[in-house]
Amino acid sequence: MSKEVLKIAVAGLGTVGGGTVKLLQNHAAEIALRCGRAVEVSAVSALSKKGLDFDVSGYAWYDDAVEMAKSCDAHVLVELIGGSEGVAKKTVEAALNAGRHVVTANKALIAHHGAALAKLAEAKGVSLNYEAAVAGGIPVIKSIRESLAGNSITKIQGIMNGTCNYILTTMREEGLDFDVVLQDAQNLGYAEADPSFDIDGVDTAHKLAILTAVAFGVEINFDDMYIEGIRHVSATDIQFAEELGYRIKLLGVTSRHNGVVEQRVHPAMVPLKTPLARVEGVFNAVVIDGDEVDRIMQVGRGAGERPTASAVVADITDIARGIQLPTFSIPVGDLESVPTRSMSEHVGEYYVRLMLVDEPGVFADVAAVLRDNDVSMASMIQREREPGEPVPVVLTTHETKEANMMAALATIAAFDKVAEPPRLIRIECA
Template sequence: MSDSHKTGPLKIAVAGLGTVGAGVLKLLERQADLIEQRCGRRIEVVAVSARSRGKDRGVDLSKAEWYDDPVALAAHPGVDVVVELIGGSEGAAKETVELALERGRHVVTANKALLAHHGTALAAKAEAAGLAIGFEAAVAGGIPIIKGLREGLAANRVSEVHGILNGTCNYILTEMRTTGRDFADVLADAQKLGYAEADPSFDIDGVDAAHKLAILTSVAFGTPVDFKSVHVEGIRHVSAVDFDYADALGYRIKLLGIARRTDHGIEQRVHPCMVPKAAPIAAVDGVFNAVIAQGDFVDRVLFVGRGAGEGPTASAVVADLIDIARGRSTPTFGVPAAQLSEAQPSPMEARRGSYYVRLMVVDRPGVIADVAAAMRDQNVSMEQFLQRGRAPGEAVPVVLTTHDTEEAAMQRALATIADKESVVEPPRMIRIEQF
């Protein structure tokens, strides 16, 4: 790496001074002596860029050169590293990172969308120029999962990575379970508390978790980043009643990202799951994230911590800066970009496992027989059946769970059931994962 022989300060430019950018500057200021001790040189902020100059960010910016245009900042002649904290997969963020690499600057970023869409190409560009792209902050905030997978588990063949990758969804699902309130009510509270954005769709529709999963999959399996192959579902359709049934059945409901090697290829999927209460991940509540990796020599490793916020994310950004300051070099995704091996994506229809299904049906004779017949015709075997109370002629919830079956068969059975006159709402299905 080009800075490994240097003993002078590592000069950085920070593009984006929102929560994380301000946090990085505060951390560098407060921990300056500790950081110098750990990497043998100071880290000096020489330039910054943000939308508003006048805003008080709780940190002294007087010594840094100000740029209104982050792309121009990337061309600053005295900079060793450009820290991109703008966000978004296109536009200024992408242009800033690309120009930084063209001008021979290392890059540190917290931008999961950029890496999910362009990570492989950016890694190839960086490695060809002998440059680093640090992105620990892009996945699971303060949890060192990228270093854990890429370096700590480098001697292992990883067969599976799964986890809670979005704190907003985990908070909402935890509150729904513990208070019995419905989704819309808890989401409104999460927005007031700052855990959810004004437009929360990226979080609650699973897109944010999918970006992170695509990156984790690449690091875990040595494959190009393949966001388009991630199956994505969010949590809008999880109901308060599902938590009651999950509890009775011995499960917790979590939005999980799952990447797994299978006989059909590599699965990448984000969706609500029911997990046994005894599973370690079932106990991770609130805004916390968790990632579990399965390696052939290390077995299972669990990482838990804060997945967002000023402090944890700044901690991850500065950890990458310290690596660069020390001249520590690792290929971006653990394997040189040119050697990332294309993998067959496993289609969602090939997923094999058990299922929870909630139906709203008119309470009259023969309805359950019709449901059972639709399942039988697709070779789907029912494990449990729950109906609480009777209301002849009225709509009532009916819940069933299945033995292991293929997703394709389950979807065909649900399509048949949805067409029944006695089924008054679309069937709601949650996959059960037996971790």
């Protein structure tokens, strides 16, 4: 075993930062055996020492994380502050410029500035690792960069936000509406006071942008991604989904075909027969299609102190062992710039719920609009109501181009016998 200790500086001592320090303290002997050298925290930085449930007296304390990144004695800077700009970005840049390896769980930072930071890391000859940024304790980045290196990956899809999965699961199990379950999730600590990043799909989109770059060897293109959250999903839609043999999940989906990448985040109807439909609560799951392995699926806790800290320490362990890989599987200068397919060009099946006034001829008018836009119905469910009252009509379609579907719904929405805006959820069959 080497006598040289790998020294770690941790910026940010919140849930994940504290978990990382405790994991390194509690498993020091096992980590040293696996790395062939001791791995020890030497410096930490946070806004305050108040509320910490672990001892930091043996570490150099910095109020300023950027100053710590510049001047501490650590070999590795672990950034767990969060946010794509400000202190987090400056801390990582300072650490890389100082020739320190960087480990981060900051998906927003990598999604927005990953290419520039990777270029800096390469110039300085150090690692920029971020396993914990995507799907928490699930080792999906390592799987793509290492275990699946011999594969041509064609598609990745997954449940990448535990807050949304918890909300959709609870809505189904308890028959409650979105707003009620969101409040419950906030009370339990599963959702932030401002849950927008989670429920509007942005958190999932950050993770998907990273996976796209690593899997396909392309430049990160977050700005052209289609992003839709779960605010509009109702308990009624969830009930109809079950009746039709589906379960609603917020999915991130990325694929590459014929030199074009498709990246999309949105609620989707997932067939009950698929393993992805059975991933419930706060759990995450990632499904990867490769030409040699066919399909693999990884399931685990996508957030929280211990799973995320576990992923952080896995990256630290690689550095301790001397394992250094390109940030996005290949050198940043070799990443391809490829176009992103417009969502209007997406081809798929759809679930549509309409509230129609129950009068003769109304549905015939709807069917005519679908026909005129080359949308073919696969199934239909209609509930009985009093004559003249709005009635829910649910239909699913065969494959069609999204532009056709949207054009049809725009026309239908303008009918005076349509009581509320049509609700559309995409069906993800594979």
